[in-house]
Amino acid sequence: MIAIAYGIVIKLIPTLTGNSTLDGAIGVLLGLYICSHPAANVVDLIFFKRWAIMRSASNFAGFTWLFLNAAVFFAGWLVIVNGTLHLVVRSP
Secondary structure, three states, X not given: OHHHHHXXXXXXOOOOOOOHHHHHHHHHHHHHHHHXXXXXXXXXXXXXXOOHHHHHHHOHHHHHHHHHHHHHHHHHHHHHXXXXXXXXXXXX
């Protein structure tokens, strides 16, 4: 939801603060925050719950949970890319 709201705000208002470097930093930090939760879930699956990924992928609820984690991670990655573009590309 945060990534969707950020995307809508950036589409409607090209600059949040008037400074493209600060806008880029906000986007990158927000994207990292969004990606941190699915990444923590994957680390928990890999290191703390052995064989849980096989069990999670075998039933519908577990597969849905894995898919939603991947979708949130992808949305966070898009926010990071957008923030990086604000850092690199200078608007006239």
